[in-house]
Amino acid sequence: VGDDDQSIYAWRGANPENIDQLGRDWPNLRVIKLEQNYRCGKRILRAANQLIANNPHLHEKKLWSEHPEGAPIRVLECKDAEHEAEKVAAIATTLAEKHKARWHDIAILYRGNFQARPLEKALRLARIPYHLTGALSFLDRAEVKDLLCYLRLLTNPSDDAAFLRVVNSPKREVGATTLEKLGQLAQSRHCSLLEATRSDAVLRQLTPRPAAALAGFSELLDELRSASLHESAADLVERILKRTGYAAHIAASTPDPALRDRRLANLQELADWFRAMQKGNSAGDLAAQLALLSHADRDEPGNAVRMMTMHAAKGLEFRFVFIVGCEEGTLPHEGAIDEGRIDEERRLMYVGITRAKELLTLSWSARTRRYGEIHTNQPSRFLHELPQADLHWQGKDPEADKEIVRETAESHMAKIAAMLAGK
Structure with a gap:
């Protein structure tokens, strides 16, 4: 069993070409395509299919789902990583307050563990419990x-x-x-x-x-x-x-x-x-x-927002998924751009998108601090490869933005009331 579209470990020797080589080694091999997806809503799956169609394919396939369409995929433009983390924390709070989501229903995915630091801070300040996978938490150093x-x-x-x-x-x-x-x-x-x-x-x-x-x-x-x-x-x-x-x-x-x-x-x-x-x-x-x-350490064991790299998320699924750092130089990674490894970065994005069952939120930062200097970013090319009709770019639809702002404000007021009540 294998999926060339989810081959994201080339540096460990997991090349998509291995699947093709298997067919050459065993000429009588029968290939059965498992194209029904039991996880994602139709909209999320449609976005994933269109994205990965930009890669060359050894075995063409078209994934489909019987799940409902689902909400539009949100795209957030943020000032910097701190602003991005604050927005993610605010939306996570809204999901918990307004949509009765459990914290463990939410995952925040990123390209590299270095991106976790501002997210940890924002979640702590918002009193949101989280679990960091594959890296040492800042407060545990x-x-x-x-x-x-x-x-x-x-x-x-x-x-x-x-x-x-x-x-x-x-x-x-x-x-x-x-x-x-x-x-x-x-x-x-x-x-x-x-x-x-x-x-x-x-x-x-x-x-x-x-x-x-x-x-x-x-x-x-x-x-x-x-x-x-x-x-x-x-x-x-x-x-x-x-x-x-x-x-x-x-x-x-x-x-x-x-x-x-x-x-x-x-x-x-x-x-x-x-x-x-x-x-x-x-x-x-x-x-x-x-x-x-x-505060987060005292919450119900196991009920925490999951934070991890997209590599670590392979094989997992969550109701609500955030993919942060969707800018050129981060996703795709600048090293992959320089070395011409865009196909694997696109497969990584595909894996991240298909972790979401109901709601997917993508975010990017206009500015990044690297080695003490401020760099101006452009949104990831992958955002433009997605079906634009299925995306809601924050700032481009005032009516939809107004509803999101109203929901967020209401959830914040509910949280403040709970804090004052000593909950």
Whole structure:
């Protein structure tokens, strides 16, 4: 069984020509075409068929479906990746509020994992749970988790897990034996580990050097806690990096210059996440902002928006699918354009489109930041290869746009009401 239109792993040796070669190796081979599609609505399937018709075919086939036509395919023009992510999050919220979609009914697909970062931020700020497939979430990166643990200790001094993560990050000459002893003393006094470090009676029972280090750590957190009363979370991140020596620790402990720059950039981006929350009035004080970042993790297990590359999505299906980054240079990828591998990129787009069962949304950004420079984009050639009668390009149909805006506004109001009600 094989489909030359879904051959998207040429770099693993999966070439469409292998299917043709099979027929030459076995002249009596009987070919049976399975052309009925049981997943997609007619409109989505029609778009996929017209797109892939631009590729040469070893075996001509015409997929068909008995499902209804379905809604027009939306095409969103966005200012940049952040704007694109915000639009995706807003539409996902509308699907949940107005169309009673479950989060796991929604998938966001992209060409490369680097595109996930702004989407993660937008979904977190919108309180939408998500699951990232095949890549490490931004908030799960070691340096980001360290900084968040510092902030958690400022709002909750009883957070022993956060204490244990950062008491030695950067190194403070506090070994495992000392921490074990500290834990025993804290338990005997029925207090947290941090509270135990404030007790002279506890510190006297430890050896001098780690006791002094723990006392210094406690004093540092007291200083940071005082600053947290009048500074924003973003400013606190900057202060923590400087006062704890964490930024210098990253620089010294990461020999690879590229990796070092990425890790330091992650810390700056964490500050940007807090600025975005403050700007959008998503949360007030530090405790509320930290709760917002962890909100998605407390949702019903398994009920989360799926985020993955189109390669990883092969074989899966979802009621609602977003394909982001539909601009020249991203999809198709600039490397594929330079090397003349457009056919495989088109097959990748075909796979992405045919993951959608009911509603497909395609989006592209007018501007992209690459290597610190702003580049102007053009919409992907694949968007123009789709049947235009089946597309709704945002901005070209005022009446349809008005209805979408109304639905989005209503869903936002419903979400705000639920938040105020404490749901």
